Amino acid sequence: MSSAPNHSDPSSDHEPLLDVRGLRVSYQSSRGPVEAVGGVDLRVGRGEFVGVVGESGCGKSTLLFAVAQLLSPPAAITDGSVEFKGQNLVRLTEKQLNALRWRDYSVVMQSAMNALNPVTTIAAQFKDAILAHDRRSAEQIRARSVEVLQLVGIDPVHLGSYPHQLSGGMRQRAMIAMALLFTPDLVIMDEPTSALDVVAQRSLMVQIKELQQLLGFAVVFVTHDMSLVSHFSDRLLVMYAGQVVEAGPTRQVFDAPAHPYSRGLLDAFPSIHGPRVPLTGIPGSPPDLAEPPPGCRFAPRCPVVEEACHRVAPALYPVGGVLSRCLLDAPDRRTPATPVEATS
């Protein structure tokens, strides 16, 4: 469960930019502690694009907040480390963190409508962000603000605009521009496209990818929409009930998903191509994290569940280039004769 071996991890040859090990986060509730993130490992290399996908309540946003050290009570990190550029962020003081925030890593929040201040102009908000972390002259601030807006394809005249004067897509792009003010090494994104319609969504994803390739920053991209990151991320983590259930290169996870949950999630998307086939989704709902099931957390909804799954909690097992938290993929359980199940 904790610190998994380094196999099948393309970034493991180099010193990773971000190295999260055995991270656990609990919320204090009236019913006792609820562990929203239960021992997650996440390694991100320089310039890498890592997608974290899962449904609501799977702990993906809590994970992101924990990595960025933005948790507030009743949530708290109970175990594990977040190594970023050689420093364990969990141990740093607020003051030390402030020296890193925006400059070395930045966060793009889900809803730009709420994240931008509605009563000040874009220019004023950019200025605030810059001055909070550096001393710059008014001209320097102006020049940098123009520069980042142009990077995301917004006309610099909008520096004088208020957030409500921009479209949803432009607001999200302005948020991304703001996150790039100091050209950080890591940009953490929490569903930045979820409020947009498909066309704007696709255009923003393409733009993020282009910027990433241009500027070389790494991205941790959290989303509930697995298909959204399919063309953009290098590696994918699939989370379920606070745990990583599958991790591997994106293409591999999509082409041959190992974990039954990943398979179910992929099969829940109706396609606009090919024949119309009846789909079922995944029956049931995720477990109550205050009382997680004793064995595999997906067992109550799993189509290929076995008796042992209700007793034995699976670890992450390497299988066909990915890691899978499924007992059927455990080395002692795997039967080589079983053909790879085709899913599409």
Add this chain to the structure above:
Amino acid sequence: MTEGLTHQEASRPAAPLPIPPLLETVELTRHFKVGAGLSRRMLHAVDGVNLVINRQEIVALVGESGSGKSTVARLLAQVHRPTSGEIRYQGRSLAALRGRRAQLAYRSDVPMVFQDPFSSLNPAYPVAHGILRGLKLHRPELGRAERQAEAERVVEAVGLSPATEILARYPHELSGGQRQRIGFAQALAYRPKLILADEPVSMLDVSIRIGLLNVMAELREREGVSFLYITHDIASARYVSDRLLVMYGGHVVESGPTEDVLAGPKHPYTQLLLSAVPDPRAPLEVDAAAAKSEPPVVIDPGPGCRFRERCPFAVERCFAETPLLRELGPAHTAACHVAVADEVPTAAV
């Protein structure tokens, strides 16, 4: 679970029937005032929409945010009055509905299911409350025991069991998917002819959405209900609908049998929409048109196609003259000057 997919062939339009469609709109238009005094302008949310929904048919209305699709639903639900144009229900104009009784009858025939299952149920009462109240109002002929039995029936019809236990629960004790099923059960209790479903699954998790779409398909088969399914997700529209209407900037820009529209989209906007749908099974195609994703001008719009600024095929005529829906295939229409019948428009025009 599969009925929804088999129905389509049967519902292909045959010879014109003497009986009027279940619901139709004629040049339905709704403008909203924005600003005040000298800066007062008109926002054209819905402009000249002609829509037909037949019995036991699922019609999908697809478009981006701001395209006017939700305004259409609200017009049909009589939340807004049309600025001009007409809504005909079973051949009779809604403007001619007189009195509370007729209004009530229309509302029970054409209920609405809302987007957000977390705010559309009263948290202070068990779910039985809303269903029983609806029954009391819309079906006064039922006695207490009959209302209870009917409440249990509709809860089971949307795939929730055991019904008595579900009815006794409070909304916070149900998952998002279960709450949205209750939303459908409430609508079903009125014995509706047409359910207006405005983005009913967009707030739900991916693994749960399909279950709700299957509920819609089943209710159509077993209860004979029609649906207007409003969504921005064209893939889910394909999954359940018989016919598809695409809206852009307040206009219907394309309409036709779902499979025909998807197989041969005529309008450049429909083509853009289809190319933007993330499909992990398909290779990535990045087109320049997608990058220009600015919304259309719908405040005091002049004549001309509202998609012209983003359209890769726009010609002079598109700036001067608003295109009307033309038939370009069997029952397949598109509002585009450039589109060619049964062929995609080409840049060579």
